[in-house]
Amino acid sequence: MQDILDEISAEMRKRTDRGTVANYIPQLACVDPNQFAMSVVLPDGQTFSTGDADTLFSIQSISKVFTLTIALGKLGDHLWSHVGREPSGDPFNSIVQLEHEQGKPRNPFINAGAIAVVDSIMSGHQPKESLAEILEFVRFLANDKSICIDEKVARSEIETGHRNASLAHFMASFDRISHPVEHVLGTYFHHCSISMNCKQLAHAGLFLAFDGTNPIYGTRVVSPERSRRISSLMLMCGHYDGSGEFAFRVGLPGKSGVGGGILAVAPGEASIAVWSPGLDKIGNSKLGTEALELLVKHTGWSIFAK
């Protein structure tokens, strides 16, 4: 495995077209696009890494996987009255679909859906308390108490987050937001600003590759059925309107973030985190996707393979 990762890393270093770093969040725009990292965790806990696997990056939308997991724990299937579970065919921040479907977001991974999920887990609490809960859960999953929120990124997002504010107010106009819009947005922007490195992220996603149970410690996070359902949503909607492309090329459930990270899970095999800040046109890590494509080619881990 280490050889495979090093080969991929070497290959990625050669690539000159590395995509474009997200520029709409000023704090993310200044990240060096030449960075690359990948970590693979096997069920026995062995962790293989290559590149800048200890460098922290902003996980951004990957956080949506963790809040979705929390929300399903709190609301169960009732969550699906707040948010749908179909791919949207639209960009991550589209509002058109909301107007056509009376303010109900198509799935939990587009921005509107994730904002609705955050609202659904706040249960009358203040943003601080909700954030503490989310952060605690991520630390528990990764078994790492050092994971933190990057306040600078969070503030940068709040200042420039008009599009998300628009989505939240739009849903609120359909009575789909239970807490003050500012509170929900504050929580949303902060939980997108969690900083992790590839090692931590790969560990945090391990339960999804093993039917809901962390195979290292044997701790059950969610039921097998729920784990599979979260994975199916990742596959169907985890890369916005590039989800079909990702399924086609990589063939693993995955969730990307505009910070350049991708969390992917190979059921029964491994949890994988990859990071490279340059994005393709749709907003998914360009080299990250290419690296995963190579990894699957080497390992045969596609969920569509026999």
Next chain:
Amino acid sequence: MQDILDEISAEMRKRTDRGTVANYIPQLACVDPNQFAMSVVLPDGQTFSTGDADTLFSIQSISKVFTLTIALGKLGDHLWSHVGREPSGDPFNSIVQLEHEQGKPRNPFINAGAIAVVDSIMSGHQPKESLAEILEFVRFLANDKSICIDEKVARSEIETGHRNASLAHFMASFDRISHPVEHVLGTYFHHCSISMNCKQLAHAGLFLAFDGTNPIYGTRVVSPERSRRISSLMLMCGHYDGSGEFAFRVGLPGKSGVGGGILAVAPGEASIAVWSPGLDKIGNSKLGTEALELLVKHTGWSIFAK
């Protein structure tokens, strides 16, 4: 396996809400909604069936899997200049997406996409020749020379097929159709009117469950990579704007038809065909989906399971 199928069959017999038989094609509207059948083929060729597994039904959109396979064989990746590979988030016969994307269909399984695929494989031939080729391929896959087109259904579709005619002319107005629209539509409607039973259909799909090679005879139909890609398209787009729901509940690549059939593949395990004519609101077999959900529960065949 026989016990599982019989249990599912018994369970399905009890269901009173069986959906609605497709009524926009007169010839399909008169099918008895109380029918149900399911067949499972294992890699050693063992075939387990329950219900009306010898009754022929109109495979309708399931035929799109076979023409996609032919088109990829003929055009390779060049096919993707004719048709995209993203879920559409729209109904199967929507034209809105076409206008927004200059006549290029979002994927090969919505009607517009399948019409474009049919056009791409005609290579200047007459409808008769193209149909002969498609039929030959399906017979080869199922290893059954008796498979035929139901002329009555085909004629019924042509007479009432204004929506598909609209889609085809729309694409033609963007110069995306190379043959006379009437020829393309004739071929399209006829290949949707292929009649098969569950046993035949399950056999025809077997290659997709085993990386492109029929495990009974060892004949390679497509490369492992192509097989996985076809499967990924089935998962992402095989049930129109109900694809997310199907992935969530069943967790297998599948393709439905308005005749009430579904072809599903469990990679490395089996090929499955199910048929029940009553459809849900989106146009997918209601009991068919429920039966597959039960089958996966019993067997654990979800592609998202470890």
Next chain:
Amino acid sequence: MQDILDEISAEMRKRTDRGTVANYIPQLACVDPNQFAMSVVLPDGQTFSTGDADTLFSIQSISKVFTLTIALGKLGDHLWSHVGREPSGDPFNSIVQLEHEQGKPRNPFINAGAIAVVDSIMSGHQPKESLAEILEFVRFLANDKSICIDEKVARSEIETGHRNASLAHFMASFDRISHPVEHVLGTYFHHCSISMNCKQLAHAGLFLAFDGTNPIYGTRVVSPERSRRISSLMLMCGHYDGSGEFAFRVGLPGKSGVGGGILAVAPGEASIAVWSPGLDKIGNSKLGTEALELLVKHTGWSIFAK
């Protein structure tokens, strides 16, 4: 003229289907739907009225005519880089068009357009100053210093104005709003909350019926060309997606508000204000439209008549 108005008023009193009072702004929801008023001002200053013509009502979107006039005075044709001048074919608060046209509102009379117009006239000022300017202009037009803003209505709008907040943030995300979104919204909601009666409103609109000059005092408000252009925008877009219907039935440039008022101008003839709180499905005063239809039938004032 007095006979015509009294006849219309008598006719309107008989109507049982009076539409529905706007209920999304709590303060407006409690207005008595049985009220009706109409005022007609002729060029010599003669003012004919019927019904509750001294009762104040919330002019709501009719205020958009006055801010558009101010904005054209300040920015001239440069205003059209901020907002278009085509009918939208969409409801007054639709956001779909904004996404399709990169945040530029289709015309100054849909909500998004009016918010952009308000932003364009703030010129770095605080909401208070901008509101004072707008109010001063309306008082000048109506020659009535008693005209005021209803603070209760304004506060009620702010509290429930998520949809407009969504529109404003959406435009801000495209850098189309120059002032803090809260300031723009505060100004917008307050200027919608100006209270006027039919007499005042008819006087305020008089300049538009006489090529930009108030014929009573001979004061020129805008040039003839600008007056005609504002009138054309009222005809094309003044009743949202009911503008075609209004032009078809009434045949006069008009602007409606969800408070139940309509300002209409008969070029060269008169300025007309009508008010009845019940709205049709699209959000225009039901009896107001019917009364104008009758008035035009009696007077022949249609701009399409010889």
Next chain:
Amino acid sequence: MQDILDEISAEMRKRTDRGTVANYIPQLACVDPNQFAMSVVLPDGQTFSTGDADTLFSIQSISKVFTLTIALGKLGDHLWSHVGREPSGDPFNSIVQLEHEQGKPRNPFINAGAIAVVDSIMSGHQPKESLAEILEFVRFLANDKSICIDEKVARSEIETGHRNASLAHFMASFDRISHPVEHVLGTYFHHCSISMNCKQLAHAGLFLAFDGTNPIYGTRVVSPERSRRISSLMLMCGHYDGSGEFAFRVGLPGKSGVGGGILAVAPGEASIAVWSPGLDKIGNSKLGTEALELLVKHTGWSIFAK
């Protein structure tokens, strides 16, 4: 008047940016873009012309005014169950609106609407008979029996008319077309191919400028109310998604065709035809619009003027 027209003509000759000749109908693509003509008919029959006012051109969508008039005569207000009367905010050949509103076209002047209008007047007749009726009506209006259909243009349109075929089949799929689609399209394409010169066209539109009665002969074509309503539809929808712009700049009810003609009416004053083959981006005659703008500046004929 002659001086005004000659001045406009001289001004237009100077213009170098003359727009682009419609190229999607091959037969229209070869028209010389340097031509220009304008005719004005006054109520006493005096006809003033400038430029190539005897040159025949394809009236294209201007024919929609005449079929609308026939349809209102046959169906009265029942026509509005077939077609709406709101501006669409979309291009002339958009299909998006049709899908959102169950196949009912927004107004009679977008292509889908005009196709529905043609279908509504066929009353079970063959295309030939319907065309004879339309042609007879246009000849009667213009008092000129020499007016003919250009068969070459008609055939050229049929061969390349996939977009209109798509619209017709789409409406047929909602059971909104009563005759065979091919018959309706044949009639539609042929009536768009009527050839007229500016003099003939200005005469044909005269009734609309005088409340439905031709003032030269005193023949009443339609009632005053109907005449005003047709005019209002021309103003609101006569230039597709450039209707707001035309109302803003010209201020007269008008209908354009992609052949480069525009028919405009100044109520109580005159009927005007203008022709210049080069089109703006939206598909309306570029110089034609500019010439009308100048004419209104000279005459003050805007319907929004006092």
